[in-house]
Amino acid sequence: MLTSVGRPALLAALLLLAGVLGAPAAGPSIYDQNFTVTDIGGSPRQLNDYRGKVLIVVNVASKCGFTDSNYQGLQQLYSKYREQGLEVLAFPCNQFGQQEPGSNAEIASFAKSQQGASFPLFAKVDVNGASAAPLFTWLKANTHGEDAQRDLGWNFVKFLLDRSGRPVRRYAWDFPPTLEADVQRLLAEPASQESEL
Numbered sequence: 347m348l349t350s351v352g353r354p355a356l357l358a359a360l361l362l363l364a365g366v367l368g369a370p371a372a373g374p375s376i377y378d379q380n381f382t383v384t385d386i387g388g389s390p391r392q393l394n395d396y397r398g399k400v401l402i403v404v405n406v407a408s409k410c411g412f413t414d415s416n417y418q419g420l421q422q423l424y425s426k427y428r429e430q431g432l433e434v435l436a437f438p439c440n441q442f443g444q445q446e447p448g449s450n451a452e453i454a455s456f457a458k459s460q461q462g463a464s465f466p467l468f469a470k471v472d473v474n475g476a477s478a479a480p481l482f483t484w485l486k487a488n489t490h491g492e493d494a495q496r497d498l499g500w501n502f503v504k505f506l507l508d509r510s511g512r513p514v515r516r517y518a519w520d521f522p523p524t525l526e527a528d529v530q531r532l533l534a535e536p537a538s539q540e541s542e543l
Contacts, residue, residue: 373488373512373513374488374512375510375511375512376393376401376481376484376485376507376511376512376513377393377394377397377510377511378511379393379480379484380392380394381393381394381480381481381484383437383468383469383479383481384468384469385466385467385468385469386438386450386453386454386467386468386469387450387454388450388469391466391468393435393481393511396433396435396511397511398431398509399431399432399433399509400427400431400432400433400506400507400508400509400529400532400533401432401433401434401435401505401506401507401511402420402423402432402433402434402435402504402505402506402507402525402529403435403437403481403485403504403505403507404416404420404434404435404436404437404502404503404504404505405436405437405438405439405471405473405482405498405501405502405503406436406437406438406439406446406457406467406501406502407438407439407440407442407445407446407501407502408438408445408446408448408453408456408457409445409446409447410442410443410445410500410501410502412500412501412502412519412520412521413445413461413501413502414461415521416501416502416519416521417457417461417462417463418461419521419525420434420436420463420465421434421461421462421463421464421465423525423526423529424464424465425464427529427530427533430533431509431533432529432533433465433466434465434466435465435466435468436457436463436465436466436467436468437467437468437469437470437471437473437479437481437482438450438453438467438468438469438470438471439470439471439472439473439501440470441472441473441474441475441498442500442501445501446470446501450469450470453467453470454467473497473498473503474497474498475497482498485505485513485516486498488512488513489505489513489514489515489516490513499518499519500518500519501519502519502520502521503516503517503518503519504516504517504525505517506525506528506529506532508532508535509532509535509536514528514532515528
């Protein structure tokens, strides 16, 4: 039989244990991978340079039916939230309908002059298959949800990562209205907090 002194101690121990067991483990971070990518001008970039930022990593294409709406939406988000810590990292990809056939220089010119993109652009990559960029292979393997671990199905698939570099959500080719609200929520969180949308 527990005494009146023993009951509170037992209750406290059980609550502590429940809290420890129920706490989500921190997910894998992009910053633990030491990814080096090549920017659109051909220079190597460390993704660790973006530590502490909320990231949207997206595969882009210049000749897709969704190009205008996605570039405009991404640029609006970037312009609105960059000062608060949002970065959009755009990776051209020619795997879907050959809709990004140009050179890196042509892609950069198109994105800046015709789309007004001021967010970082990187060198053209594959996102699926044996030649997929390690970054996209890692994102597919570490983003949870209904599309987790599936190959990208088209251009403009967006991966949202929190300030700690943990993948939080994957969005399809369209520009969902929930993306801005999700970005706002992640920008409001400190880097060490586990993010779940």
